Amino acid sequence: MGRAGGGAAGTRTGRVTPAAVRPARVRARKGDGDLLRDEIVAATEALLVETGDAAAVSVRAIADAVGVTPPSIYLHFADKSELLYAVCEAHFAALDTYIEAAVAGAADPVGALARRAKAYVQFGVENPEHYRILFMRPTDTPVGSEVRLQRSGPYGHLVEAVEVAMAAGAIPQGDAHLVATGLWAVVHGVTSLLIAKPDFPWPDVDLLLDHLLRVQCQGLSQI
Amino acid sequence: MGRAGGGAAGTRTGRVTPAAVRPARVRARKGDGDLLRDEIVAATEALLVETGDAAAVSVRAIADAVGVTPPSIYLHFADKSELLYAVCEAHFAALDTYIEAAVAGAADPVGALARRAKAYVQFGVENPEHYRILFMRPTDTPVGSEVRLQRSGPYGHLVEAVEVAMAAGAIPQGDAHLVATGLWAVVHGVTSLLIAKPDFPWPDVDLLLDHLLRVQCQGLSQI
DNA sequence: TGTACATCAGTGAACGCGCGTTCACTGATGTAC
DNA sequence: TGTACATCAGTGAACGCGCGTTCACTGATGTAC
Numbered sequence: 406m407g408r409a410g411g412g413a414a415g416t417r418t419g420r421v422t423p424a425a426v427r428p429a430r431v432r433a434r435k436g437d438g439d440l441l442r443d444e445i446v447a448a449t450e451a452l453l454v455e456t457g458d459a460a461a462v463s464v465r466a467i468a469d470a471v472g473v474t475p476p477s478i479y480l481h482f483a484d485k486s487e488l489l490y491a492v493c494e495a496h497f498a499a500l501d502t503y504i505e506a507a508v509a510g511a512a513d514p515v516g517a518l519a520r521r522a523k524a525y526v527q528f529g530v531e532n533p534e535h536y537r538i539l540f541m542r543p544t545d546t547p548v549g550s551e552v553r554l555q556r557s558g559p560y561g562h563l564v565e566a567v568e569v570a571m572a573a574g575a576i577p578q579g580d581a582h583l584v585a586t587g588l589w590a591v592v593h594g595v596t597s598l599l600i601a602k603p604d605f606p607w608p609d610v611d612l613l614l615d616h617l618l619r620v621q622c623q624g625l626s627q628i
Numbered sequence: 629m630g631r632a633g634g635g636a637a638g639t640r641t642g643r644v645t646p647a648a649v650r651p652a653r654v655r656a657r658k659g660d661g662d663l664l665r666d667e668i669v670a671a672t673e674a675l676l677v678e679t680g681d682a683a684a685v686s687v688r689a690i691a692d693a694v695g696v697t698p699p700s701i702y703l704h705f706a707d708k709s710e711l712l713y714a715v716c717e718a719h720f721a722a723l724d725t726y727i728e729a730a731v732a733g734a735a736d737p738v739g740a741l742a743r744r745a746k747a748y749v750q751f752g753v754e755n756p757e758h759y760r761i762l763f764m765r766p767t768d769t770p771v772g773s774e775v776r777l778q779r780s781g782p783y784g785h786l787v788e789a790v791e792v793a794m795a796a797g798a799i800p801q802g803d804a805h806l807v808a809t810g811l812w813a814v815v816h817g818v819t820s821l822l823i824a825k826p827d828f829p830w831p832d833v834d835l836l837l838d839h840l841l842r843v844q845c846q847g848l849s850q851i
Numbered sequence: 852t853g854t855a856c857a858t859c860a861g862t863g864a865a866c867g868c869g870c871g872t873t874c875a876c877t878g879a880t881g882t883a884c
Numbered sequence: 885t886g887t888a889c890a891t892c893a894g895t896g897a898a899c900g901c902g903c904g905t906t907c908a909c910t911g912a913t914g915t916a917c
Contacts (some may be wrong), residue, residue, distance in 0.1 A: 435913045583831045585841050594817025608806045617810050624847030658880045
């Protein structure tokens with residue numbers, strides 16, 4: 406290494422080196438400007454997955470991945486945070502879709518809750534960087550903001566599922582919000598620990614989750 | 629704002645502006661160089677608490693807080709990550725001490741587990757930035773590394789407490805590691821969600837934790 | 852059918868800044884003789 | 885008791901770099917007449 410430490414700044418985070426040869430990009434036709442927008446979102450998502458850290462994904466790297474110059478980003482997004490917002494929005498919808506698909510067709514309400522829990526953890530483990538952005542970082546974008554969390558998709562559906570289980574008598578009547586946040590805490594605990602400490606000697610994930618769900622179900626029915 | 633966007637880079641993260649007037653610092657006496665080391669660690673910890681983000685704490689800001697120039701940092705730490713390591717080490721020990729103090733004198737083994745859980749959550753809620761560094765970030769320093777987590781302090785003590793409860797017949801004999809990781813997931817889930825989404829309409833924390841512990845205890849005893 | 856023109860997608864170069872780190876140095880302090 | 889000297893704590897200036905963002909621009913494309 407040379408005299409100064411500039412190189413070290415580059416290795417500080419898992420920064421992405423620009424592709425040496427970028428794919429030749431054809432300029433969008435007039436009126437098709439939004440095509441680039443979608444490409445930018447897709448590239449940003451890919452880079453987030455690659456680095457696992459939003460701070461390590463630079464506007465330059467995104468532009469390079471798309472095969473475009475940095476200023477082009479600003480034709481479609483006011484600034485970097487608006488771009489990240491768009492990406493998170495997509496993630497959030499994806500989580501909801503994923504869970505609802507997994508839970509479709511479940512027979513009994515408690516079984517449905519278990520499926521829901523497993524799907525949640527699975528989504529997080531399969532998409533750790535997405536999960537990290539959604540639930541493990543300070544809320545620096547409006548997505549994942551608290552009101553959104555409460556009203557929309559995943560959490561709203563969980564509360565409904567708890568209410569269904571209560572109505573069916575599968576678990577005792579009670580505060581559905583309390584029970585739902587409790588369940589959320591459990592699945593989030595598993596998911597986020599697995600992501601944050603991947604090399605800890607965890608028990609088998611299915612075993613751990615089965616254990617916790619069994620305990621939860623037993624415990625909930627005994628309250 | 630002027631033409632160029634340099635200022636925006638400064639607002640990207642919660643960066644700390646150098647104190648306009650730094651306290652006059654007297655140079656350590658010969659042989660007392662380690663005094664500065666301690667001051668650096670303390671200042672770094674304070675800045676971490678202030679910003680809640682290790683990436684936002686720069687060597688310059690640390691040096692400024694201590695009242696010293698940046699190169700002085702390197703008299704005591706090989707690089708920035710070694711400094712962060714030292715800070716985390718202190719945090720880790722503090723968590724263990726905190727929990728053991730809370731649990732001292734507990735009568736029954738299950739009550740001890742509950743106290744342990746409550747102390748864990750309380751530590752996290754009272755020291756969110758410390759907690760974030762220890763358990764909510766990728767392991768970029770050796771502290772919080774997996775082997776350490778397993779062997780040392782908090783987790784080791786939890787496993788022991790579970791084994792005691794099992795030996796006493798308070799909870800069924802079984803895989804203590806499994807039960808311990810399950811409990812850890814529960815308390816971590818609560819703690820990290822409270823930290824990551826502080827404005828979500830959580831139920832009362834004590835209520836939520838009591839609920840979860842009751843469910844866990846009921847469930848564990850019924851397995 | 853031809854053409855002037857407005858619109859649009861995207862570029863090239865630069866801005867000011869903060870970063871981690873290194874270097875050659877200064878000056879105070881303790882110690883050996 | 886005095887003094888030369890090694891040691892030590894800390895400094896001032898700079899390095900190369902990557903960052904988000906802005907500006908004036910280029911050139912292709914669709915459209916009105």
